[in-house]
Amino acid sequence: MPHLQFHIKPIGTDELTPWRSLRKDLWPQASEAEHRQETEELLSQPERYLAVIAMSPDGDALGFAEASIRRDYVNGCDTSPAVFLEGVYVSPLSRRMGVARALCTSVEQWGVLQGCEEFASDTDINNVDSQRLHKALGFAETERVVFFRKRCRTGTTR
Template identity: 30%
Template sequence: MNIEPVTEASLEVLTELAIALWPDCVFEEEYEYYKKLLGSETNICFLARDKEAYIAFIQLALRNEHVEGSSSSPVGYVEGIYVKPEYQKLGIGRQLIAAGEDWARQKGCVEFASDAELSNAISIDFHKKAGFEEVNRIVCFVKRLE
């Protein structure tokens, strides 16, 4: 198992994994988005590779604005994490989290954060097992103005 930063050569596979996580996204738009992140000082993506097959990714950012439950800035933030279903529960997600934590430390962070939808029990359970502490729950509202 290798954990490696995304390169221009692996952008397509990163985008395919991102579409698996966020199926409402459009491939071309996501590809261009990730292409812009290459070489960024405040964003990075790592891929997990098993032999020649890419099986997972994590997308990270430095957030300087308020992060719920944090008391420092910047905060390393998990923007997205995905492991193909057949590779889940093998510790790959935790390895990606560890790579993200190392990156955040190198960027001067003392806190690492993430979020999950209230209805996503699998993600919430994963975060707790990966050492995250739940700090808040939120319900968002919107009202259409006529």
């Protein structure tokens, strides 16, 4: 595995622009306004959310992770609260060099400090790359779910 120097730090005002840029790479369907609103919400509730970024010595953002403390039921968990990995992303040139592992270790340590005994996450059933990453990071698959929905009929009934 190639060696890459970087450090993990909580995201502050100096990292807003690179963080939002990396978020856009992970979640391109979200608008700039949505990314702005979500990042502001994350930073405004440090007791509930954590956002960390991996930075190179040159000041380049290599990746980020976002997590939350969930006190409601978390699929596959037996305890509450649980720390939940909401998203993790590493730029393509920095992958397979320990960045995601370091980001997730930082999240896990924060979760322990918040009283969590379990670290949970999820991914799309078709996202095989993410599933491989989770397994490499020590996560164990707990279940597979198919979600359903139905539109409610509107109008008057007879």
